[in-house]
Structure formats: C-alpha cells, structure tokens
Amino acid sequence: xxxxxxxxxxxxxxxxxxxxxxxxxxxxxxxxxxxxxxxxxxxxxxxxxxxxxxxxxxxxxxxxxxxxxxxxxxxxxxxxxxxxxxxxxxxxxxxxxxxxxxxxxxxxxxxxxxxxxxxxxxxxxxxxxxxxxxxxxxxxxxxxxxxxxxxxxxxxxxxxxxxxxxxxxxxxxxxxxxxxxxxxxxxxxxxxxxxxx
Amino acid sequence: xxxxxxxxxxxxxxxxxxxxxxxxxxxxxxxxxxxxxxxxxxxxxxxxxxxxxxxxxxxxxxxxxxxxxxxxxxxxxxxxxxxxxxxxxxxxxxxxxxxxxxxxxxxxxxxxxxxxxxxxxxxxxxxxxxxxxxxxxxxxxxxxxxxxxxxxxxxxxxxxxxxxxxxxxxxxxxxxxxxxxxxxxxxxxxxxxxxxxxxxxxxxxxxxxxxxxxxxxxxxxxxxxxxxxxxxxxxxxxxxxxxxxxxxxxxxxx
Amino acid sequence: xxxxxxxxxxxxxxxxxxxxxxxxxxxxxxxxxxxxxxxxxxxxxxxxxxxxxxxxxxxxxxxxxxxxxxxxxxxxxxxxxxxxxxxxxxxxxxxxxxxxxxxxxxxxxxxxxxxxxxxxxxxxxxxxxxxxxxxxxxxxxxxxxxxxxxxxxxxxxxxxxxxxxxxxxxxxxxxxxxxxxxxxxxxxxxxxxxxxxxxxxxxxxxxxxxxxxxxxxxxxxxxxxxxxxxxxxxxxxxxxxxxxxxxxxxxxxxxxxxxxxxxxxxxxxxxxxxxxxxxxxxxxxxxx
Numbered sequence: 001x002x003x004x005x006x007x008x009x010x011x012x013x014x015x016x017x018x019x020x021x022x023x024x025x026x027x028x029x030x031x032x033x034x035x036x037x038x039x040x041x042x043x044x045x046x047x048x049x050x051x052x053x054x055x056x057x058x059x060x061x062x063x064x065x066x067x068x069x070x071x072x073x074x075x076x077x078x079x080x081x082x083x084x085x086x087x088x089x090x091x092x093x094x095x096x097x098x099x100x101x102x103x104x105x106x107x108x109x110x111x112x113x114x115x116x117x118x119x120x121x122x123x124x125x126x127x128x129x130x131x132x133x134x135x136x137x138x139x140x141x142x143x144x145x146x147x148x149x150x151x152x153x154x155x156x157x158x159x160x161x162x163x164x165x166x167x168x169x170x171x172x173x174x175x176x177x178x179x180x181x182x183x184x185x186x187x188x189x190x191x192x193x194x195x196x197x
Numbered sequence: 198x199x200x201x202x203x204x205x206x207x208x209x210x211x212x213x214x215x216x217x218x219x220x221x222x223x224x225x226x227x228x229x230x231x232x233x234x235x236x237x238x239x240x241x242x243x244x245x246x247x248x249x250x251x252x253x254x255x256x257x258x259x260x261x262x263x264x265x266x267x268x269x270x271x272x273x274x275x276x277x278x279x280x281x282x283x284x285x286x287x288x289x290x291x292x293x294x295x296x297x298x299x300x301x302x303x304x305x306x307x308x309x310x311x312x313x314x315x316x317x318x319x320x321x322x323x324x325x326x327x328x329x330x331x332x333x334x335x336x337x338x339x340x341x342x343x344x345x346x347x348x349x350x351x352x353x354x355x356x357x358x359x360x361x362x363x364x365x366x367x368x369x370x371x372x373x374x375x376x377x378x379x380x381x382x383x384x385x386x387x388x389x390x391x392x393x394x395x396x397x398x399x400x401x402x403x404x405x406x407x408x409x410x411x412x413x414x415x416x417x418x419x420x421x422x423x424x425x426x427x428x429x430x431x432x433x434x435x436x437x438x439x440x441x442x443x444x445x446x447x448x449x450x451x
Numbered sequence: 452x453x454x455x456x457x458x459x460x461x462x463x464x465x466x467x468x469x470x471x472x473x474x475x476x477x478x479x480x481x482x483x484x485x486x487x488x489x490x491x492x493x494x495x496x497x498x499x500x501x502x503x504x505x506x507x508x509x510x511x512x513x514x515x516x517x518x519x520x521x522x523x524x525x526x527x528x529x530x531x532x533x534x535x536x537x538x539x540x541x542x543x544x545x546x547x548x549x550x551x552x553x554x555x556x557x558x559x560x561x562x563x564x565x566x567x568x569x570x571x572x573x574x575x576x577x578x579x580x581x582x583x584x585x586x587x588x589x590x591x592x593x594x595x596x597x598x599x600x601x602x603x604x605x606x607x608x609x610x611x612x613x614x615x616x617x618x619x620x621x622x623x624x625x626x627x628x629x630x631x632x633x634x635x636x637x638x639x640x641x642x643x644x645x646x647x648x649x650x651x652x653x654x655x656x657x658x659x660x661x662x663x664x665x666x667x668x669x670x671x672x673x674x675x676x677x678x679x680x681x682x683x684x685x686x687x688x689x690x691x692x693x694x695x696x697x698x699x700x701x702x703x704x705x706x707x708x709x710x711x712x713x714x715x716x717x718x719x720x721x722x723x724x725x726x727x728x729x730x731x732x733x734x735x736x737x738x739x
Contacts (some may be wrong), residue, residue: 009446012227012357013402029322029364031403040322040362042442047259066446069252069360072271072326080338104252107329127439144327146280308556319678319698332458364700391522393691405700409680412560420690420710424703443679 007044014039016061023050025062041064070104073140073149081109081151083134089113091130093138101143108148113140115152116191117159128177128189135162137193147181159193227376230386231260238370238382238430243351243441245358245362253359257351260384261341266352268359271329284326288314288333290348296340298385309335309345314370316398316408322362331361342384346371347387349398349408358445365400366438368431372423373398374413381426395420397427402433404428405437455674463675467660472672474598476502478665484608486614486727496617498731502611502667504599509591509609511617515638516588518579523550526586528580532593532606539598550602553696553728554593559605561654561683561692562610573614573651580622585636587619599669605652605682610729614651616644652685652692653720654714659701664709668717680709684717 010016015026019035025048028039039045041063048060049161073079073095081093092192116124130136137149137158153159156176164189165171173182173192180187224354237258248254251267273446275286290309291299292301314333321331335357336346346369353367373383373391380387392414399406411420455463464473476482482503491497494510501507519527532554534547543549562573578587591613593606621642624635658668658679665672673679678697686690690710695701 009443011366011398011442012363014439015314017401027362027364029363038364039323040364041360042357042446066449067358067360068252069271069326072329074327105270107273143280149328151335175412217619290668311553311556315696315698319700336693356506359462399703400700403700404702406695406703407698408704408708409693409695411690412562414685415689415690416716417710421707430701446616 009043010039010045010063011042012038012040016063017046021058022061023056025060027063030059037061041068042066053120071098071101073098073109075140075142075191077140078141078158079135079138081110081138083130083132083136086130086132086153086187088124091126091159092148093136095149095151109138109140109151110148111136111151111153115141115150115154121154129191130160131188131190133164134160134190135175137161142178143174153191153193156194157196158193161195162179163188163190163191229380229384231384235378235380235427238433239384241434241437242273243354243438245354245441245445251355251359253355253357253361255351255355255358257347257354259347259382260346261339262344263338264335264344264347264351265338266333266335266348266353268361269332269334270359271298271326271331271361272344274328274330279361280328280443283323283329284328285330285405286318286321286323286333287330288316288317288335288352290335290337292337292340296337302418306337309348312410313349313352314410315368316420317336317356319407320353320357320364320367321356322364325362331356331359340385342386343371344371346382346396346398350434350438354441357442365403365405366418366435367398368401368434368438369396369398369408370427370430370434374415374419374423379419379426392432395423395427397424397431399428399431401432454520459671460675461674463650464661467663467665467672469685470663472665474669474710476667480722481667481723482669484723484727486612486724486731488728488731492663494613495619496615498607498609498612498614498616498728499596502601502605502608503669504597506596506601507599507605507609508594509606509613510594510595511610511613512592512617513587513589513617513619514590515585515636517582517623518586520577523583524579526588527576527593528563528573528575528578528589530562530591530593530610532558532595532699534595534598537597538595543594547682554603554606557694558606558610558654558695559591559680561603561607561652563680574647575652576621577646580636581624585622589675596632598670600668600673601656604656606666607683609722611648611651611653612725613730614646615648615728616732617646619646620644624730650685651681653717654681654683655716655720656681657709657713659697659699659705664712680706682710682713684714686715686721688717689707690714 016037022037024030024037028037029040043063043066048138080097081095083093085092091111093109093110113124114121116129138153140149141152142150144150163171167181167183169183171179171181176192178187179190191195242258244256245255248267254267255267288310290306332351349369372379372381372395373387374393375391395411398408470478487499487502490499491510495513498509499508532551534542534551536543621639623637657664658676660675677699681694683691
C-alpha cells in the first residue's frame with residue numbers, strides 16, 4: 001500500500017471510484033445502476049488496505065465525517081440511560097449516550113420485565129431492580145414501538161452502574177442484586193451491572 | 198452619538214423621495230432590471246453553520262433573496278406518528294413578515310413545504326437513521342424571486358452540514374420565459390411578467406432530476422433548451438456549494 | 452394504502468416489464484373512460500368522469516367579483532380538490548388534506564398557465580365584464596368519489612368536461628353609468644355563454660415502475676412506482692405544465708422521452724375525451 005498523501009476532502013455525491021476498485025466503507029454508498037462508489041458525507045477520504053488473509057483484496061474506501069450527526073440508537077448498540085419511571089411490568093428511561101457518544105436529543109427507552117435479567121424472568125420485581133434516577137447500561141434489542149426503544153439488561157455487564165441512596169450518596173455495589181449506601185450502611189436492591197475492573 | 202448638533206428633533210418626517218419609474222413592460226429588446234445577461238445567474242453566496250443551536254444550518258444569498266435553513270436531528274419522531282423502519286424527513290418553509298414588498302402574514306408556506314420535501318426526500322439515505330426524524334426548517338428572510346430554488350439548494354447544504362447521509366447534494370435552478378426569451382434565475386419583477394416557468398432540482402453528480410415543475414405553454418424544443426440551461430446552472434451551483442462545504446470543513450479542522 | 456405481498460408486487464412489476472398488465476392492458480393503454488355532464492344542477496357546469504374504478508366529479512361555479520389590481524383585465528379562476536373520506540378511510544379528518552393540496556396545486560399548474568396568463572387553458576380575459584371593475588370568478592371544485600389511481604388525469608378530464616358544460620350568464624351593463632360609480636348590471640337568466648374549451652389541456656401521468664413507465668396506473672400499480680411525471684398537453688402538442696411526484700431521481704433523457712410519449716398519447720386521449728364529452732352533452736340535451 002502506497003503512503004497516503006494529504007487526505008482529500010470530499011462532499012456528498014462525489015465519485016470515489018468503482019466497485020471493482022474499492023469496497024465501500026463508512027460514509028459511502030454504491031449506486032446499483034452503474035456500480036460507482038459515491039461519498040455520502042462531507043469529510044476526508046481514506047483508503048484502508050484490506051486484511052492480508054481476507055479473500056477480498058480491494059481496499060476499503062471510507063469518508064470520515066468532519067462532523068457527523070448525533071448518534072442514533074440502533075439494535076445491538078450499548079446505551080447509557082437514566083431511569084425516569086418504574087412501573088410494575090416495565091421501566092422507562094431516557095437514553096443519554098449511544099456507545100461512547102452522548103446524544104444531542106433525548107431518546108426514550110423502555111426496559112420490560114422480561115428483559116431485566118437472563119434467569120427467572122417471571123419473578124422479576126421491577127421496583128427491586130431499578131429506581132428513578134438510576135443510571136443504567138443497557139442493550140438496544142429492537143427499535144421497539146412508536147414510543148420507545150426496547151432495552152435489555154439481561155447480561156452480567158448490563159444493569160445499574162450508578163445509583164443514589166435515599167440519603168443522597170452514591171452507592172457502592174456489593175453483589176449483583178444489592179448496593180450499599182456509604183453513609184448509612186443501608187442496603188438497597190438493584191439489578192447491578194458487573195463493572196469491568 | 199444621538200445628539201448630533203441637537204437641532205434636529207427626532208421625529209418622523211417623511212421626505213418625498215423620487216420613486217424610480219416602474220420597470221417598463223418587457224418589450225422586444227429588453228434588458229433585465231439588474232443588468233444581467235439572459236443566461237446569467239445572480240451571484241450566489243453560501244455559508245454553513247449559521248445557527249449554532251441546530252445540528253446543521255446554512256445561509257444562502259442570491260441577489261436580494263436571502264434564506265436561512267436549519268436542520269435538527271435525527272431525533273425521536275413525534276408521538277402521534279406511526280412506527281416506521283426508515284427515517285423520516287419533516288420540512289417547513291416559512292416567510293418573515295417583511296420578506297415581501299407587501300407585508301405578509303409571515304406564515305408557513307404549504308406549497309413550498311411540500312415541494313421542498315419532495316425535492317430532498319430522494320437525496321437523503323433515510324435508512325441510515327431508522328425510526329427517527331430529521332427536521333428541516335427554512336425561513337425566507339427576504340423574497341426577491343426564485344425563492345423555492347434557493348430554499349432547496351440551501352436546505353441540501355444544511356443537511357450536508359448536519360452530517361446527514363445523502364446520495365448527493367441537491368441543486369435547484371429555475372428559468373422563466375419572458376416575451377420569447379428564456380431568463381435564468383428570475384427576480385421578482387420577471388416572475389410577475391413571466392409567460393411560463395420551469396424549475397429543476399437535481400442531484401448534479403448523479404445527473405438525476407428529483408423534482409421538476411413546469412407552468413405555462415412550452416414547445417418541445419423550448420423545454421429542451423430550458424432543461425439544459427437549468428442542468429448546466431445546477432452543475433455550476435453544486436460546485437459553489439461543494440467548495441463552501443470544503444472550506445467550512447477545513448476551517449473547523451484548523 | 453395498498454398492502455401487497457411480495458408475490459403480488461413481483462406479479463405487477465413483471466407484468467409491466469412484459470407489456471401485459473394485471474387487467475390485460477398494454478403499458479400505454481387507458482382504462483375505459485366514461486363522462487357524464489350536468490350532474491350537479493346548482494352549478495354552472497359539472498361533470499363526472501370515471502376511469503375504471505376511479506370516480507371523480509368536477510363542478511364549475513361562476514360568481515361576479517372584482518379583478519385583482521395587478522391584472523385588471525382578467526378574471527380569476529381557483530381550483531380546489533376535496534378528497535372525501537367516503538373514497539378512502541385514510542382521507543378522514545385531515546388525512547386527505549395533503550393529497551388535496553397536492554392535487555390542487557398540480558391542477559392549477561397544469562391548467563392555469565404562467566403568471567402572465569400565457570398557455571392557460573382558460574382565456575382569463577374572456578371572464579372580464581368591465582375592465583378593472585367586474586369580472587367572473589370561476590370556482591372549480593373537484594371531488595374524489597372513489598380512488599383507484601390516476602386521480603390527476605381523471606380530475607383534469609373532469610374539469611375539461613365540466614368547463615365544456617359550463618354556461619356563463621350574459622351580463623348586460625347599463626349604459627351611461629359614469630366611470631366612478633358602481634355600474635349597474637343585469638345578469639340574464641336565459642342567455643348563457645359557452646366556453647371555448649378546445650385549448651384546455653389534458654393531463655397525462657406517466658408512472659415509472661421498474662424500468663418502464665405506464666399511463667393510467669391503478670392504485671396497486673401506483674404503490675409500486677418509483678416516481679411519476681404528470682404532463683399536461685394541449686391540442687397543439689405544447690406542454691402546459693409538468694409536475695413530478697415520488698422522490699426517486701430521474702435521468703433528464705428519460706424525462707424528455709416521457710414528454711414525447713405524453714405528446715403522442717395526448718392526441719388519442721383528447722380525441723377520446725372530446726367525443727365522450729360531445730356524446731354526454733348530446734344525451735344531456737335530449738333529457739332536458
């Protein structure tokens with residue numbers, strides 16, 4: 001692979017090459033009628049050489065946006081959400097981060113009773129899993145309905161990552177179902193996320 | 198600053214200024230009121246990032262026609278809307294009360310809104326933001342002819358500035374048919390006397406027309422000529438738009 | 452909204468590609484057209500047009516009004532289309548507003564010509580009674596009774612038929628009235644003036660499905676379209692207006708091709724419509 005020169009700036013609709021030359025990556029698309037790769041964003045064009053062992057030896061062309069739009073939750077993305085309301089069968093939450101990026105505008109999410117944990121899903125008590133104000137790490141399972149994205153915390157590393165006790169202090173996790181207040185020593189129930197240490 | 202000499206009371210006294218004579222009717226050998234050639238567009242000025250609060254925005258100025266467009270989102274669709282797999286585009290075009298010579302209502306312009314939506318819809322990769330909505334709000338600050346084409350071009354620039362995935366930029370130009378001549382990028386006076394008009398919005402590098410409207414009586418060769426004029430002008434316009442985007446992008450890098 | 456299974460979609464697309472559509476038509480063939488005129492006695496003129504299952508009514512009402520200051524020697528025409536919820540439940544409440552507005556603007560664009568009035572299907576200066584003082588205001592109202600695609604063409608045809616059916620009362624202006632006063636006028640109950648509708652264009656919508664385009668699409672076929680171009684053509688084969696629907700882009704050469712096809716098809720359609728209108732008018736006279 002030759003040395004990349006000053007990366008060229010492209011704008012939406014500029015031709016980057018043909019399908020036989022390049023594999024389309026992020027910020028690009030292929031027009032089906034003439035097999036041309038176009039840019040779909042404004043940004044710098046980059047050619048990435050393919051992995052040595054891959055069968056496809058075309059370099060990947062991508063446009064890294066100088067300014068991308070705010071992140072949008074998609075099925076499979078890990079989000080950080082703030083719980084707003086806990087009901088008997090579900091909990092509502094505002095999605096504030098998608099992946100590592102914070103959103104520009106809040107999206108609504110909902111954690112249903114069957115998506116709280118992986119085992120004994122019929123015995124879940126929502127009020128012993130979340131409280132309003134908790135910060136939760138969750139997985140987007142689907143786009144959901146017209147109102148909210150469906151979120152799931154049914155994994156060890158998913159669940160409450162930060163919560164405040166009734167005394168107002170940030171609690172410390174003690175097990176995967178309990179958190180303790182450092183001031184009063186009181187124990188509260190949560191679906192706690194196992195943090196990678 | 199205010200008391201300059203102090204002699205002049207700050208009251209409103211209308212002084213009789215001589216009104217310029219009304220533009221004469223378009224006769225055989227007429228010249229355009231602003232002295233342009235028939236096939237010459239007004240100088241176009243674009244700038245992105247005009248509104249800080251928006252995800253993306255653009256300001257366009259074609260002669261006296263001044264337009265500002267902001268793009269918000271992608272954000273959660275309004276509750277009343279039905280679920281959809283792909284993204285949605287929501288447009289609105291409005292005029293300021295002082296945009297027109299006669300004081301307007303400053304209200305939304307339904308026809309332009311529908312046209313803007315149709316012109317942009319085909320250029321946006323709606324699959325890239327499922328279930329969410331992108332809002333495009335256009336405001337015509339000053340209306341002086343060819344408002345809709347300016348709004349459309351400016352909106353596509355604002356979308357690009359917002360980082361919305363698009364198949365191509367959208368450029369739009371109109372021609373008017375005034376007493377047997379085709380004049381490109383007509384101003385208000387010319388639009389008032391036009392026999393017919395043709396507006397094209399296209400994706401220049403894909404060479405595809407997304408929206409086309411024609412009014413008035415046109416013969417086939419004239420349509421051909423008008424379309425060609427518009428397409429050429431769109432290509433030039435797109436170049437200006439691209440350079441504006443690139444300039445803005447490299448500025449933000451530094 | 453038409454809900455079609457994948458199989459049905461392929462069937463429609465495949466049929467169009469092979470020039471044999473679901474109802475046995477070729478790509479450039481119309482469904483049977485039937486025209487009735489004088490269906491609304493209260494209006495100055497009216498017509499009902501059916502194209503296959505699509506059913507529309509147009510009425511023309513004339514009222515005396517004042518010409519606008521900018522164009523004192525011209526009458527005014529306005530077109531408004533109503534999509535009734537009897538046609539489709541989706542039109543209920545404000546649901547039909549968007550379609551109504553779209554159809555109304557498209558028809559205005561196609562039938563009323565440029566700002567100066569050139570290319571208009573209706574000679575606006577013939578509507579003037581007294582220059583700058585009194586003119587006829589024509590209100591053209593369309594109603595969608597049942598929608599099975601190709602609404603714009605059907606409405607265009609209905610308006611053309613309704614205009615041929617329209618009689619404008621003759622107005623006598625009392626002589627000797629000075630120019631400042633409001634002139635005295637006398638609207639005749641017996642004498643009516645007919646419109647010359649030979650210049651009214653017809654609208655031909657070419658709907659692009661796959662690589663081909665078709666005329667007079669049914670709503671099933673319309674659900675498969677990528678884009679549609681409505682072209683209004685008059686007897687002189689001049690283009691009087693174009694509107695495009697559907698977001699997908701089109702190559703300019705395809706549009707030019709569509710225009711020439713529309714010009715070709717228009718001739719048959721105009722002849723067909725004229726004979727239908729003539730026979731409807733004749734039938735109308737017999738009854739009265």
